[in-house]
Amino acid sequence: MNTSRLLRRLPLVGLCFALSCLVEATPSYSPLHAEQISESSVAQSDSSGGAPQETLDLAALSPERRFDFLVGTWDILVDDKIVGVATFTKIIEGTALEQEEVYFQNGTSSKALISYAYREQKKWIQSWIDIWGFHLVSKGGLEGNAMVLYTTTRYFEDAVEAQVLARQIFSDVTEAGFQYAWEISQDEGKTWTFNNGSYYARREVRGR
Secondary structure (H helix, E strand, C coil), rough: CCHHCCCCCHHHHEEEEEEEECCCCCCCCCCCHHHHHHCCCCCCCCCCCCCCCCCCCHHHHHHHHHHHHHHHEEEEEEECCCEEEEEEEEECCEEEEEEEECCCCCCEEEEEEEEEEEECCCCCEEEEEECCCCCEEEEEECCCCCEEEEEEEEEEEECCEEEEEEEEECCCCCCCEEEEEEEEEECCCCCCCCECCCCCCEEHHHHC
């Protein structure tokens, strides 16, 4: 399948996670390992212009704090070019993150809410919507030293609509930025194909 024919990529910013938003249990996908992340993600510098940043140890944080690194304003870079801006803000007394993302080329925007459903599922749940009314619900958590969220999405091949598994990977997290990758699987998670990715650089570090 030509992965570029996916209905659309899931932007990182603009996701909204609701505490009441629940999805079905995640199938037993093959686990994500550090080497898979490094092979499939887009390799880019942290664009901070300073000394190399130390990678955060996400496993050392309590589960409900592992997405705290998202808080702030980020430049979204693809091939070292800024293509958009993302903002993450804590809401609901700090128990959830609201995400808003705007892309410069076409002016599209999206929103999302990310929250940790600790009482029942002990998973992070994300609910994302865009200006076209498209809605995705993802869930997941820590795998290796990356945060990974799984969902299903649609693609069209020869005018036929089908469903594929998809995952978002937040990896190589430092104070200055992190790597984002969007991957799909056509064999129920046995193998994964990189579809697109970007680097999120913290504006405060870049001095913007």
